[in-house]
Amino acid sequence: MLKLICLAVLACGAYAIVCPPNICDTMDCAAMDSCNGLVKKNGGFCGCCDSCITQLVEGDACSTFLLLGVPSTESCGDGLYCDQHTHRCHPIVKRDLGPCAQRLAEVNAQLDASQHMLLGLEKPHCDTNGNYLGMQFSGSQAYCVTEDGTMINGYMVNRWETGDSMTCQCARDQYKYMQSGLIGKMFNCAPNGNYASVGCTGSVCYCIDQSGNQVGVSTIPIGQQDALNC
Structure with missing residues (x-):
């Protein structure tokens, strides 16, 4: 309980901090020559002086709680963030765009540049991981592709015949099996690439x-x- 009371008092004091006019005129700022970290411009109290920010490395203890008005003196380094659960610096994981997401970005950029639909330009259909969905369109036709967008020969139907049921799952499984070099397994795929x-x-x-x-x-x-x- 005592700890909670102390925290409450500190928080109230922080909210009460107000920087009066001309306060910086009375500040004697320390030189940053000996800063063994990142010099943050006007990062000190009330923004009057530069501050020295210690750059934490992966695994270092950190805090996501900062009192208002109190300048921070440390932060996780480049490519790291402070995890609010573990209170440690962890790497920022960046997910690379899948091939379909990359193509979609290119198509959208072309459309933005032209400001109108370009003849023959189709937007790819992607899954949540940025890979290609099994069914793609080209003009009046719908056809099957692998996750990386490779066309699977032998599976193409009229675009208006697909509805929402064309998944190309059989065509994909058959293609993957044939690429493995294995033999003996039979696939009975429908013309639209679905399992019959x-x-x-x-x-x-x-x-x-x-x-x-x-x-x-x-x-x-x-x-x-x-x-x-x-």
Whole structure:
């Protein structure tokens, strides 16, 4: 309780600090020649003098709580921030833009420069990580791509036929499997790159969902797969 009272008193005192006119005329500022840190211009009390800011390194203890009117004398160095939970300096993690996000930024810049839609210029469709979504558009066509935007041959439909159901998941999984050099796994993809309703392994077939996983336990010989009611 005593600590809380002391903090409250300090906080009230900080809020009461007012810099009167011409206060800087009475200040005797110390030289910053011996500052072993960052010299902050007018960073001292009431902005009258320069201040010396100690640059903390990763892992150093720091504080996110500053009393109003009291100049800070230390801060986390370049590329670091003071974590409010651990009260330690941690690196600032910067997420690189994915290939789709980079392309989208380029397209938006072109559109801003021209101030009108450019013929044949399509905005890419990106996921939350900045990678390409499976379905992309080109003119009147919709086609499948990998996460980095590589076109997957054999999967293209009319743009108006896609709706919201074209994910190209089967086309992507098939492409990735073929790139691995493995053989033996069969993929039954629809023309739009989605998984078809029937999948087969070896000599048996079964119903599958949109992720390619088997639905239920029923199977049927591969020669009778048309008899499946999926």
